[in-house]
Amino acid sequence: MPYAACTELQKRVMAGVIAGDLPDTLLFVEHDPPVFSLGASFHDENLLLPVEEYRKLGFDVEPTERGGDVTFHGPDQLVAYPIFHLDLVGKDLHKWLRELEEAVIVALRDWSLEGYRFPPHTGVWVNGAKVCAIGIKVRKWVSMHGIALNVCNDLSPFDLIVPCGIKGYGVTSIERESGSSVTLADSRRAFTDAFREVFGISFEEQSREALLARLSDRGL
Numbered sequence: 001m002p003y004a005a006c007t008e009l010q011k012r013v014m015a016g017v018i019a020g021d022l023p024d025t026l027l028f029v030e031h032d033p034p035v036f037s038l039g040a041s042f043h044d045e046n047l048l049l050p051v052e053e054y055r056k057l058g059f060d061v062e063p064t065e066r067g068g069d070v071t072f073h074g075p076d077q078l079v080a081y082p083i084f085h086l087d088l089v090g091k092d093l094h095k096w097l098r099e100l101e102e103a104v105i106v107a108l109r110d111w112s113l114e115g116y117r118f119p120p121h122t123g124v125w126v127n128g129a130k131v132c133a134i135g136i137k138v139r140k141w142v143s144m145h146g147i148a149l150n151v152c153n154d155l156s157p158f159d160l161i162v163p164c165g166i167k168g169y170g171v172t173s174i175e176r177e178s179g180s181s182v183t184l185a186d187s188r189r190a191f192t193d194a195f196r197e198v199f200g201i202s203f204e205e206q207s208r209e210a211l212l213a214r215l216s217d218r219g220l
Contacts, residue, residue: 003035003062003073006081010144012220013083013211018140021218024088025211026195026203027081028188034074035060036161039067039135046070046162059157066135066145068122069165076153078187081146088199091141097122097134099198100147104132106194107149107187111178121166124149129172133164151175151187 001009006029016022036047036059046069047054051061073079082100089095098117104124105115108131115124115131124132132149150173158171175182196202206214 001029001031002033003031003037003060003064006031007062007064010081010083012215014139014142014144016215016218016220017083017085018142021220022214024082024084024201026192027083029079029081030075030077030184031073031079032075033058033060034072034157035062036070036072036157037066038063039069039071040065040137041067041165042069043165046165048160048162054160057160059160064135064145065137067137068133068135070161071133071135071148071164072157072161073148074153074157076151076184078149078151078184078191079147080149080191081144082195083142083144086138086141086143088201093136093138096143097136100134100136101132103191103194103198104134104147104149106197107190108174110186110190111174111180111182113174113177121164123164126172126177129170130163130166131172131174131177149174149187149191151184152182 013025054061086096101117101124108115113126115126118125122134123130134147136143136145152175163171
């Protein structure tokens with residue numbers, strides 16, 4: 001799904017969650033066309049090319065309200081957007097971010113990978129490289145945006161930016177670090193199980209079509 005269209009979908013879901021018309025919802029998506037998203041703390045120098053050059057190369061460039069700087073999203077990367085009431089973590093933004101990191105760390109154990117935090121930077125790292133970027137936006141104590149976990153995606157687009165504005169460190173993926181073939185379906189299952197474990201919640205799986213129909217039925 002294109003990044004801008006998915007942002008609008010998130011806002012519709014967020015409105016439903018805030019109004020009590022929808023339960024807390026975890027969205028999974030692949031962004032295509034590939035895109036560089038610019039967070040609320042974006043600095044121009046972290047784009048290494050003019051914006052028009054990125055577009056000529058086939059990349060969208062999208063400003064966004066999430067926290068953080070610039071990062072990349074594309075096919076075969078697992079993007080998860082938990083649109084959740086932060087009552088779940090006592091309305092503690094720092095705890096929410098740390099628990100999102102923890103869910104990724106737990107999921108990585110399925111491939112015998114040791115994920116870890118690297119303060120003061122938000123996200124998850126493996127063997128000295130960043131494997132997962134995290135950025136959120138909160139309104140009325142409901143969170144949107146979320147995590148981008150490199151699974152089996154092409155990592156070369158990260159060479160065209162300073163990922164998350166962090167100089168001197170690279171990015172990696174589950175497939176690269178595990179040395180085995182990994183599918184998005186595998187990573188989605190692992191992350192969903194980890195999310196259940198970390199937050200102590202259960203999910204009812206729903207198709208995109210069913211979600212869109214539910215939003216329309218509620219006038220969202």
